Structures are given as C-alpha cells and as structure tokens.
Amino acid sequence: MNLTLKIWRQSDANSKGKLVDYNISGVEGDMSFLEMLDVLNEDLINKGEEPVVFDHDCREGICGACSLQINGEPHGPDRLITTCQLHMRKFNDGDTIYIEPFRAKAFPVVKDLMVDRSSFERIQQAGGYISVNTSGNTQDANAIPIRKEDADEAMDAATCIGCGACVAACKNASAMLFTSAKVSQFALLPQGQVEATERVLAMVNQMDEEGFGNCTNTGACEIECPKGISLENIARMNREYLKASMKG
Amino acid sequence: MGGLIKSSIARKVAMALSGLFLVFFLLQHFTINFTSIFSADIFNELSHFMGTNPLVQFVLQPVLIFGVVFHFVMGFVLEIKNKNARAIKYAKYNGGANASWMSRNMIYSGLVILAFLGLHFYDFWVPEIVHKYVEFAPEDPTRYYPELLHKFESPIRTGLYALSFVFLALHLWHGFASSFQSVGFNNKYSVAATKFAKAFAIVIPVGFIIIAIVLHLNH
Numbered sequence: 001m002n003l004t005l006k007i008w009r010q011s012d013a014n015s016k017g018k019l020v021d022y023n024i025s026g027v028e029g030d031m032s033f034l035e036m037l038d039v040l041n042e043d044l045i046n047k048g049e050e051p052v053v054f055d056h057d058c059r060e061g062i063c064g065a066c067s068l069q070i071n072g073e074p075h076g077p078d079r080l081i082t083t084c085q086l087h088m089r090k091f092n093d094g095d096t097i098y099i100e101p102f103r104a105k106a107f108p109v110v111k112d113l114m115v116d117r118s119s120f121e122r123i124q125q126a127g128g129y130i131s132v133n134t135s136g137n138t139q140d141a142n143a144i145p146i147r148k149e150d151a152d153e154a155m156d157a158a159t160c161i162g163c164g165a166c167v168a169a170c171k172n173a174s175a176m177l178f179t180s181a182k183v184s185q186f187a188l189l190p191q192g193q194v195e196a197t198e199r200v201l202a203m204v205n206q207m208d209e210e211g212f213g214n215c216t217n218t219g220a221c222e223i224e225c226p227k228g229i230s231l232e233n234i235a236r237m238n239r240e241y242l243k244a245s246m247k248g
Numbered sequence: 249m250g251g252l253i254k255s256s257i258a259r260k261v262a263m264a265l266s267g268l269f270l271v272f273f274l275l276q277h278f279t280i281n282f283t284s285i286f287s288a289d290i291f292n293e294l295s296h297f298m299g300t301n302p303l304v305q306f307v308l309q310p311v312l313i314f315g316v317v318f319h320f321v322m323g324f325v326l327e328i329k330n331k332n333a334r335a336i337k338y339a340k341y342n343g344g345a346n347a348s349w350m351s352r353n354m355i356y357s358g359l360v361i362l363a364f365l366g367l368h369f370y371d372f373w374v375p376e377i378v379h380k381y382v383e384f385a386p387e388d389p390t391r392y393y394p395e396l397l398h399k400f401e402s403p404i405r406t407g408l409y410a411l412s413f414v415f416l417a418l419h420l421w422h423g424f425a426s427s428f429q430s431v432g433f434n435n436k437y438s439v440a441a442t443k444f445a446k447a448f449a450i451v452i453p454v455g456f457i458i459i460a461i462v463l464h465l466n467h
Contacts (some may be wrong), residue, residue: 001261006339008339011315027281037400059270071300071340072338072340072342072343072345073337073345073346077345091385098340100338100339100340100434101332103336103338104333104334104336104348105332105333105335106333110314113427169266169346171330171343171347171352172330172333172334173330173333173334174330174333175254182324184363204255204256204257205255207256208254208255208256211332211333212333213329213330213333214259214260214326214329214330215256215260215336216254216260216326216351216354216426217351217422217426217429218346218347218352218422218428219346219347219348219351220343220347222307222344223345223346223347224346230427231429232434234429235429235432235433236432236434238257238260238261238429238430238431238432239432239434240259242257242431242466243256245255245258
C-alpha cells in the first residue's frame with residue numbers, strides 16, 4: 001500500500017506547528033497503525049531527519065498511552081479499539097491520512113503528536129480514590145455483599161483507560177465521560193460511599209479548573225471510547241453532583 | 249452551594265431546566281393555536297383569557313421572557329466557553345462519524361429560532377403590548393382570530409414561519425431528549441422518555457406548520 005500521511009509536526013509546546021506531508025510505501029494490511037509510524041520513523045532517521053514523536057506503551061490496548069486523531073476521529077475509523085490496535089487494512093492504497101494530536105486546551109502539545117494528559121491525573125488525584133486501612137487489618141472485599149448488577153456496572157466504568165479519546169472526539173473538548181467513569185466506579189460500590197460527596201465535588205471542580213469544555217450530550221465520546229464507557233455514567237455523575245451540592 | 253453556580257454541571261442542568269420550561273410553554277402555545285384551525289370562537293376566548301388575565305400577564309409572561317433570555321444567554325456563554333476549550337482546531341474533524349448534525353449544531357438552530365422570535369415578537373407581542381399598555385385601546389374579545397388570519401396573509405411570512413419550525417424541530421430533536429440526561433434522569437423509563445421527546449420534536453413543529461398553512465389558506 002502506498003499512502004500519503006499528513007502529520008502534525010511541532011517542535012515543542014511553545015512553537016507553532018503545521019501539517020507536513022510524507023509519502024510512505026510498502027505498508028502491509030497486517031501492520032498496526034503504530035508499526036506503520038515506526039516504519040516511517042526508521043525511514044526519517046535513515047535520512048537524518050527528526051522522527052515523529054507519538055505516545056505509545058503497551059501496544060495491546062490496555063494502557064491508554066497511545067492517542068492520535070486519525071482522519072478526524074480519535075483512534076481512527078474503527079470502534080472499541082485504541083490506535084495501537086488499529087490495522088492498516090482499514091485503509092486503501094493511495095489514501096491520504098490526516099494524523100493530528102488529541103486537541104484540547106487541557107491537553108497541550110508536548111511535541112508533534114504527543115500531548116500532556118496530566119490534567120486527567122490531577123482529576124484523579126482530586127478524588128478518584130478510596131481510603132483503605134492497609135495496616136494489616138484490611139477487610140476482605142469479598143466479605144462485603146454487592147449486587148451483581150452494581151458490581152458489573154462499576155467494573156464497566158473502571159475499564160476506562162484514561163486515553164482522552166472522549167475529550168478528543170467531543171466538539172467541546174469535554175472530559176465528562178472520563179470524570180464520570182472515575183466517579184461511577186466508586187459511586188456504585190459500598191466502599192466508595194464514605195468519600196462520595198467530597199469525591200464528586202472535587203473531581204468536577206478540578207475538571208472545570210483544567211479548562212475542559214461543557215458536555216452537550218452529543219454522544220461522540222461514547223461512540224469513540226475504545227472501552228465503550230457509557231453515557232449513563234455522565235447522568236449518574238450529574239445526579240451525584242447535584243446530590244453532593246445540596247449536602248455540601 | 250457557591251461552587252454550584254460556576255460548575256459545568258450546574259450550567260448544564262440550568263440549560264436543561266430552562267429548556268424543559270420552554271418545551272412546556274411550547275405545548276401550551278400549540279394547544280391554543282391549534283384551536284384556531286377549527287374554531288375561531290374558542291381561539292378568541294382562550295386568547296382573550298391569556299391576554300387579559302393578570303396572573304398570565306404580570307407573572308407568567310415575565311417568567312417566560314426570563315426563561316427565553318436565560319436559555320439564549322446561557323447557550324451563548326456555553327458555546328464561547330466550549331470553543332475556547334479547543335483553541336487549535338483539527339485540520340480534519342469527522343464530527344458526523346460519531347454525533348448527529350442536530351446535536352453538533354444546536355447553536356445554529358438556536359440562532360434561527362432567536363431570529364424567528366424577533367419576527368414573532370414584531371408580529372404579535374409588540375402590537376399586543378402597544379394595544380394594551382401604550383394606546384390603552386378598549387378590549388374587543390373577538391379581535392384575536394382576524395388579527396391572526398391577517399398575519400398569515402403573506403405567503404413569505406407563512407414560509408418563514410414554516411422554515412423556522414423546521415429548525416425548531418431540529419433543535420428539539422436533540423435538546424428535549426438530552427435534557428433528561430443533563431438532569432441525571434437515566435433509568436428504566438429513559439428509553440420511553442427519549443421516544444416521547446423525539447415524537448414531540450416532530451409532532452409539535454409539524455403541527456405549527458400545518459396551523460400556519462391552514463391559516464394562510466383560510467385567508
């Protein structure tokens with residue numbers, strides 16, 4: 001396959017970036033998208049040019065490190081996968097592919113396609129945890145009865161890998177799907193009730209401070225989420241937030 | 249409670265509640281207008297009541313105007329904030345791949361409705377206020393239907409009204425159903441509520457279009 005890549009190049013956070021065209025040949029359908037970029041980078045290095053910087057780690061869809069806005073969609077045209085799981089067979093010979101970083105004020109570009117998603121970490125730090133005594137007398141979690149439906153929903157919410165595709169897909173760059181998943185995974189469980197009020201207020205407050213946009217319920221985040229996190233989590237977070245605001 | 253005013257969720261809930269209030273008003277407006285296509289007398293009677301009842305005139309009307317202004321102002325505020333949340337736009341953004349046109353363009357359908365409200369106020373509300381509170385003209389309970397008929401004499405005005413109602417349908421298609429999600433309503437009744445909202449988004453604007461066309465033809 002021969003492809004034309006239009007890749008965002010930006011030397012650092014303070015520089016102005018631009019799309020640069022690259023032609024790549026010999027791309028096989030079985031290659032992953034990141035392998036295709038590896039091939040491009042080897043070629044660039046051999047020519048003495050600066051390779052394209054992009055985030056990646058596990059390359060099996062579980063770490064949330066890889067990102068990339070591919071032809072206008074986070075993680076590319078496929079559903080329920082991350083960029084590292086996207087295969088080149090999804091493209092055709094002669095295609096032009098736009099590759100851009102996830103764009104949001106709260107995700108500043110570090111270099112080329114790599115963005116700083118530490119705003120997600122700060123939202124987590126604000127309340128995405130439970131306090132558990134680990135001094136040797138920790139209660140066995142299995143001793144606390146939990147409805148199967150609640151456990152399943154909490155686990156579904158907890159599958160969020162924090163990749164930021166929800167923000168990248170949203171026309172408002174809203175982080176509500178991410179934040180709501182992190183709120184829901186505890187709100188549904190008895191272990192999460194102790195800090196429930198403070199958690200939702202602190203996490204939503206941090207989300208707003210980071211400069212993410214407002215959710216307008218377009219549903220783009222749910223469609224593009226590689227883990228299929230449901231919009232129901234946002235409704236739950238809204239309820240939790242209103243409840244907590246009345247209490248607080 | 250202080251933080252509630254500034255929070256993104258509170259703004260979202262405020263948009264939803266003001267929208268739901270306007271939906272309720274729309275239903276009431278439609279019900280009265282609908283009577284005009286089968287009984288001029290009933291329409292006159294209801295319009296006379298709405299136009300002269302002190303509770304409607306001096307309590308509900310200001311509340312309604314506040315609701316409309318609030319919904320639009322908050323809509324613009326959120327749109328500006330949301331635009332700022334992505335300072336650099338994508339060179340290629342495939343919004344249609346994951347969200348409906350209606351959900352992505354609420355601000356534009358809203359702007360058309362705002363322009364329509366300007367025309368509608370010019371047609372009905374301003375003359376009504378002048379008639380009652382500037383000229384202090386004597387009340388004639390039978391004047392409403394002929395005045396209504398006269399407004400729909402022009403095919404251009406009738407067409408503009410019909411076009412505006414198409415945009416109202418597009419706005420309601422996303423807005424009404426989405427308001428349930430915003431207020432945190434998500435349970436076993438959600439599917440039925442969404443279906444009702446989508447049906448409302450079609451039936452009411454189409455009903456308004458039919459009323460406009462019938463009045464135009466009746467002239």
